[in-house]
Amino acid sequence: MNKSIIYLVFALSFTLWNCKGNTQDDHTDHESNQESTSAKKEESQNKEVELNQIQFKAANIKLGALQKKNLSDIIRVNGQTELPAQSQAEVSSFLSGTVTQIMVNLGDKVKKGQVIALIDSPEFIQLQEEYQISKNTLEYLELEYKRQQTLRAENVNSEKVYQKTKSDLNIERAKFQSLSNRLKLVNLQPGASATSLRILAPISGNIATIPVKIGSNISQGQSLFTLVDNSQIHLDLMVYEKDLPNIQVGQKVSFNLTNINKSEITATIFSIGKSFEAGTKTVIVHANINEINENLIPGLYVNALIHIGESTVDALPNDAIVKADGREFVFVLEQEEAGLKADHFHFQRIEVKTGVSELGYTQVTLMEKLPGDAQIAIQGAYYIQSHLIKNEGGGGHAH
Template sequence: MKKSIIFLSLATSILLFSCKKDETENKEEKVTTEANAKEETNTNVKEVELNEAQYSASKIQLGQILQKNLSDVVRINGTTELPAQSQADVSSFLSGTITNINVNLGDYVKKGQTIATIDSPEYIQLQEEYIISKNTLEYLELEFKRQQTLRAENVNSEKTFQKTKSDLNIERARYQSLSNRLSLVNSSPSSISKSLRIVSPISGNIATIPVKIGTNIMAGQSLFTIVDNSQIHLDLLVYEKDMPYIKVGQKVSFTFTNIDKSEVTATIFSINKSFEPGTKTVLVHANIDKVPETLIPGLYVNALVHIGEKTVDALPNEAIVKADGREFIFILEDAHEEEGGKSYHFQRIEAKTGVSELGYTQVTILQQVPKDSQIVLSGAYYIQSHLIKTEGGGGHSH
């Protein structure tokens, strides 16, 4: 009996000790979990303070979340091209010798502007024939009226009248032909000149000048090339699998492959009806909405054709920084005057990113922020570097 009582007491003690141990472990686990959560929060949300000099040096740009169409798009490549009507080879219909060149490479010229002059024996002869024909025509018109009157009075013969009429018609045709030939060289002379003006057929910039003063030229020889880059458009190559999604009127966003990465927009105006030789691509043409002044033909572009209306919240790529395997943005929390100058307080906030195209990335901010928050669009990496230097990357934690 005594042994049973001792055994029962021992079992009760073990049970009580076990319960206390479990309770202690649960409390410790709860404390550890709360500490980890607090540590994670402190890691995600940090504050950084910059003085006025640091802020100016970082070239920070502030703004708000942008709405960008980054989801429903077809990605294609292409080049900038000039339509045929925006290019011109300037030549002369007559041979001669270059006596003056009024333009330099790259100069802008207007349609009808004189860009060179040539001395041309053919031009002198053409003017001579024109003036002779003009005077002969005036004489024959008077002679025809006289013969017509005489014929009505039956004074002259029918043969004489018909001969005068025939001569008049022949001279009219000759005069018209000479007038047209002179109009081709932009001339309607009242007196004979040896110099022929070469004028620009379109407005644009001088692209090539393969001649110089003293060059003997032949009729039809190219003297200048003029291009009107204001009419540049996109030629985009679309693969067969993407063709069902492409339609006239769709908007295109594009950047240049090797130069300025700023985004430009265009609108599709034409789609070819056959494949390009040797490829399974179709050429799609798009008018650039606002042609940059520095744009030239032959530049490679990366383009997105917007095939849907879906828009997402997005920020420039440089607004997003990475740390500890996560992604963050910075928000201006406060800016105020202090004794040593203005002070800027930034808060680092975790964000989830999505699709990234043409320098912008879809973002979802993982905590509530005011709608009018000023987000760092440029200079975020400078702030992140300052954060790393401050207290070993700790900054001032919330």
């Protein structure tokens, strides 16, 4: 009986001790969860950073606001800058000879009809000689024909002599006209004379190539210069078959080039090809560039966007967005507050969600509402991030 009482007391004691232990564990877990939640809440709080005026200027920080950008409803395509055939010219000579003067350099801008080279050509001298002889012969035959007409009317000469004179006159007229046309082709007006053959620019534009030099012996039809008129440059874009139903004449195209400070350039579709390019399932779409920059040259590779819709989104330059702890943020300049130094800049880090990113801009959704005139660091955000100091005690600004 005594043994039973002892066992019962021991069992009750163990049960009470175990219950107490569980209660303490539950309390400890609850406190741990509270601390974890508090830590997460503290971590999720917006952080602030202060820069003085020297730091602000040294970082070349630029401020701006959210912009409306058409970054959706687009088709991404590749292509290159091209010139139409009428904006390119191959300059050659109709006669052979020797180059004696080159009056232009590579890249020079020339006007249509400008003399760009001189050539000494025996053929040119001979052509002028033949022209002068034909001119004199023609004048003689015209007089002779009139004389034969008079004699024929008086039955003094025979019909055969009259017809022979008429035939000689017509042949010489044809020869004279041919020589006149040939002189015009070599840029010499009939009746004028010159010792050297002048090579003229057939179009206005820039000198692209000069494959000859002074003293070069050139043959008829040999290339002497290449001219390009970049004022008519346009885009040739390769559009895949699946995207063709969405392409229309008049749609806006935007693209940028690294050699033009990454600035956005726009174009407008004016023609859509009617056949596939050889070996591909793409059709060439042509677009006129709205404002021709002097740095645009034929053959530049471009990544372009064809805008097929009108919807717009809030966007910021890519440089405005920083990544930290697996999230994305922007820095907003705080509004003037009492106690803030005039020569200091206080930024608050605000979390954002990003979307489409094209042409240097990214769609953003702010995770909290900001004033309409809020100023965001659109350049230098990573510099601000490097100076970020976590708030301590949940208090004011980090210094």
